[in-house]
Amino acid sequence: MxxxxxxxxxxxxxxxxxxxxxxxxxxxxxxxxxxxxxxxxxxxxxxxxxxxxxxxxxxxxxxxxxxxxxxxxxxxxxxxxxxxxxxxxxxxxxxxxxxxxxxxxxxxxxxxxxxxxxxxxxxxxxxxxxxxxxxxLPLAGLTAGQAFDRLGVGSGSRILITGAAGGVGSVAVQMARARGAVVDTIAAPRYADLLQRQGVASRCDPHAIPWTRMTGQYQAVLDTTGAHLWKLRRCVARTGAMVTISPAGLPMSFLSSIMPGPSVSFVSVRPSRDGLSALADLVETGRLTxxxxxxxxxxxxxxxxxxxxxxxxxxxxxxxxx
Ligand SMILES: NC(=O)c1ccc[n+]([C@@H]2O[C@H](COP(=O)([O-])OP(=O)(O)OC[C@H]3O[C@@H](n4cnc5c(N)ncnc54)[C@H](OP(=O)(O)O)[C@@H]3O)[C@@H](O)[C@H]2O)c1
The missing domain is CATH 3.90.180.10 (Medium-chain alcohol dehydrogenases, catalytic domain)
Known part of the structure; x- marks a missing residue:
């Protein structure tokens, strides 16, 4: 019954x-x-x-x-x-x-x-x-983790993160540091204290970006803003890669796949129980707040x-x- x-x-x-x-x-x-x-x-x-x-x-x-x-x-x-x-x-x-x-x-x-x-x-x-x-943390952390897996961010990588104080950016910075990467950022001056506490190597002002000095300097670039995408691509080293999570980066990710030069991928976050467990481990060990x-x-x-x-x-x- x-x-x-x-x-x-x-x-x-x-x-x-x-x-x-x-x-x-x-x-x-x-x-x-x-x-x-x-x-x-x-x-x-x-x-x-x-x-x-x-x-x-x-x-x-x-x-x-x-x-x-x-x-x-x-x-x-x-x-x-x-x-x-x-x-x-x-x-x-x-x-x-x-x-x-x-x-x-x-x-x-x-x-x-x-x-x-x-x-x-x-x-x-x-x-x-x-x-x-x-x-x-779940959505922002899964997004950053899946972007870093695509980029192959590991110990000693030099990575550039844009919008580094934002919802995804502030989590990405901590996770990149936890992977042992050296992190440079593009974020407004009012976020200098936060980013310094998170251990970033440098921050540059979105209105005064030294593009020439940054050309070819990064193994990985994570864009969260959709701004300056082609200039950001020029910052990627010959063997490096770039990920954007901004919907504004979708056309570029397609174009870059048919052009010579560093690849640019658009990452769309997916649910992942393993990813959530990895985030939990970072929190438990004090590396993600x-x-x-x-x-x-x-x-x-x-x-x-x-x-x-x-x-x-x-x-x-x-x-x-x-
Ligand atoms: N693909 C995916 O799976 C996925 C997942 C999550 C989010 N997203 C997308 O990713 C983007 C960011 O999300 P979010 O949650 O991090 O947004 P958010 O919390 O609003 O943060 C955006 C950050 O970017 C900064 N910013 C904006 N324009 C900038 C520029 N030109 N240069 C430097 N910094 C700039 C903002 O700083 P100010 O305060 O100075 O303006 C803010 O700190 C959104 O478009 C969202 O839809 C995509």
């Missing part, structure tokens, strides 16, 4: 009924989906706001989100498992976890909710530390989106759900 289905509670969840400005975001009660055999239910401590979230909400990612409403927001999160599907191994109720939902179901799923049901393969044990702040620009409560997620859309500042914007 089939067991009666367990009644799911409704929990505050962020949705929008139409694409538009941050004000379209609404917190409404929604039933948490029953976990399938490979899912876990997580009580969310926090999620971060990424540029992809704001672009999706504004209707600039319809090829990924489709047009069906309502849509949800929030790609990476930290929290605690409250229920485990029957086929899930290696995760248990009460465990602190973090995760990245991936972009495949952008708009259909969202981490900006008090509780979410998520495929256990997208979740990994979180390291120790403030669980809310840890939500700053979340840099938080601002925190907003779930009820004020519209302000968090507005700040990210403003596009300036250091570190990540967090939505504190707890």
């Amino acid at each position: 089939q067991e009666p289905s367990r009644r799911r509670e409704e929990v505050p969840t962020v949705e929008y009924q139409a694409f538009g400005p941050p004000a379209v975001l609404q917190v409404i009660p929604v039933a948490v989906p029953t976990p399938g055999p490979h899912d876990v239910v997580v009580t969310v401590a926090a999620c971060s706001v990424n540029r992809l979230d704001t672009a999706a909400r504004a209707g600039r990612q319809k090829f990924l989100t489709g047009r069906r409403m309502p849509q949800r927001t929030g790609l990476d999160f930290s929290g605690t498992i409250v229920e485990v599907g029957s086929h899930v191994e290696g995760l248990r109720e009460g465990q602190r976890v973090w995760g990245f939902l991936g972009t495949q179901h952008l708009g259909a799923h969202g981490a900006a909710a008090v509780q979410i049901t998520v495929d256990a393969g997208l979740v990994a044990p979180a390291p120790s530390g403030n669980l809310t702040d840890l939500a700053a 979340p840099i938080i620009r601002a925190r907003f409560p779930l009820a004020d997620i519209a302000s968090a989106h507005a700040m990210v859309e403003g596009g300036h500042g250091e570190g990540k914007v967090i939505v504190d759900v707890s």
Whole structure:
């Protein structure tokens, strides 16, 4: 005989009924989906706001989100498992976890909710530390890690990172240092203290970049801004490579594949449980710390989106759900 289905509670969840400005975001009660055999239910401590979230909400990612409403927001999160599907191994109720939902179901799923049901393969044990702040790391850290794997960043490499104080940049700098790389950066003067604390070798002002002196100097270039892409490519050594994560770099990554000279690839972040575990190890060993620009409560997620859309500042914007 089939067991009666367990009644799911409704929990505050962020949705929008139409694409538009941050004000379209609404917190409404929604039933948490029953976990399938490979899912876990997580009580969310926090999620971060990424540029992809704001672009999706504004209707600039319809090829990924489709047009069906309502849509949800929030790609990476930290929290605690409250229920485990029957086929899930290696995760248990009460465990602190973090995760990245991936972009495949952008708009259909969202981490900006008090509780979410998520495929256990997208979740990994979180390291120790403030669980809310840890939500700053999954998407940014996976992006930087996958970019560095593509670039082959290792001990002694000299790498140039642009937008080095931003959400991805501030994590990338720490991860490059953890790999033993020498890190030069392009970032505004107001970020000098942060970057010095993170152990960068040098910082140059985006308005006074010594391009001639930098020509051919770098084994690896990681661009997070989409600015000066062709000049940045000239900074790459003959045996080196460049990665951009900015959508503005997509045409160049295609063109560079048919041109002589250093390769430029566009890296699009993918979920990775191994990648999350590697990030956790960096946090546990004190080599990676979340840099938080601002925190907003779930009820004020519209302000968090507005700040990210403003596009300036250091570190990540967090939505504190707890
Ligand atoms: N491909 C992927 O998988 C992937 C993953 C994550 C993010 N992204 C994309 O990567 C980009 C960066 O994301 P993010 O989360 O790091 O954004 P963010 O938190 O807004 O940071 C951007 C940083 O870049 C700096 N900046 C902007 N223009 C600059 C320039 N010309 N020279 C030097 N610094 C400059 C900003 O500094 P100021 O404060 O001085 O303006 C800011 O610190 C976005 O376009 C995002 O969509 C892609």
